[in-house]
Amino acid sequence: MQDYFDTVAATWDDDPARVKRSRRVADAIRAAVPLDDRPVTAELGAGTGLLARSLASELGPTTLLDASPEMVAAASRAVAGLEGWSAVAVDLADAPLSGGPYSLVISQLALHHIADVAGVLVRVFEATAPGGRVALADLDDDPDGAFHSNHEHFDGHNGFSREHFGRWLREAGFADVTFHDAGRLKKDVDGAEREFGIFLAVARRPLA
Numbered sequence: 152m153q154d155y156f157d158t159v160a161a162t163w164d165d166d167p168a169r170v171k172r173s174r175r176v177a178d179a180i181r182a183a184v185p186l187d188d189r190p191v192t193a194e195l196g197a198g199t200g201l202l203a204r205s206l207a208s209e210l211g212p213t214t215l216l217d218a219s220p221e222m223v224a225a226a227s228r229a230v231a232g233l234e235g236w237s238a239v240a241v242d243l244a245d246a247p248l249s250g251g252p253y254s255l256v257i258s259q260l261a262l263h264h265i266a267d268v269a270g271v272l273v274r275v276f277e278a279t280a281p282g283g284r285v286a287l288a289d290l291d292d293d294p295d296g297a298f299h300s301n302h303e304h305f306d307g308h309n310g311f312s313r314e315h316f317g318r319w320l321r322e323a324g325f326a327d328v329t330f331h332d333a334g335r336l337k338k339d340v341d342g343a344e345r346e347f348g349i350f351l352a353v354a355r356r357p358l359a
């Protein structure tokens with residue numbers, strides 16, 4: 152789907168529903184994670200950085216990571232005025248996170264595009280500072296694959312069960328894993344409106 156994300160990058164932020172959803176996920180992060188120390192942050196599969204930008208006044212230096220060169224270009228333009236912010240091209244499927252250590256790693260609707268999520272979470276753990284947190288939002292289990300049914304080349308996960316996702320976080324080394332509802336996403340599927348749940352998984356890298 153990488154080509155698809157390249158083609159939609161320049162107009163990604165024009166969809167008001169996407170902007171509103173990012174604000175809702177940002178609110179869920181605020182409610183679950185202390186941000187008073189302006190954490191050094193990475194956003195995974197950031198696209199144009201809508202999620203991190205919704206939290207901009209509370210975050211410290213922030214790195215937006217994405218595999219799509221056009222998304223990275225759009226993100227770079229969007230954060231040009233934010234001191235300490237940058238956007239970096241990286242394929243998280245097989246590369247470590249650039250930069251770090253991070254005291255906060257966030258993500259929204261990106262990890263379901265990557266086959267080996269457990270492997271990504273191990274690399275996220277390695278890039279998270281002791282005591283640092285992750286706050287990862289993604290699709291709840293979508294067993295019939297309706298969410299991506301109109302994406303011919305989609306080969307990712309049809310959402311996640313919270314139980315599996317939590318297990319992967321704990322296996323990567325994270326502790327204090329909690330799940331929160333982070334809103335619902337409406338989408339037209341074959342002419343009918345469907346709703347899909349979004350979870351926010353929060354966890355902490357232990358100090359030792």
Ligand SMILES: C[S@@+](CC[C@H](N)C(=O)[O-])C[C@H]1O[C@@H](n2cnc3c(N)ncnc32)[C@H](O)[C@@H]1O
Nearest residue numbers: 156196197198217218219242243244259261264
């Ligand atoms: C559905 S979009 C979400 C973008 C953004 N998080 C948002 O909510 O607006 C998924 C994003 O994940 C990125 N992505 C997919 N696979 C990736 C990978 N292996 N490594 C890094 N980014 C990836 C895509 O390029 C795309 O920008």
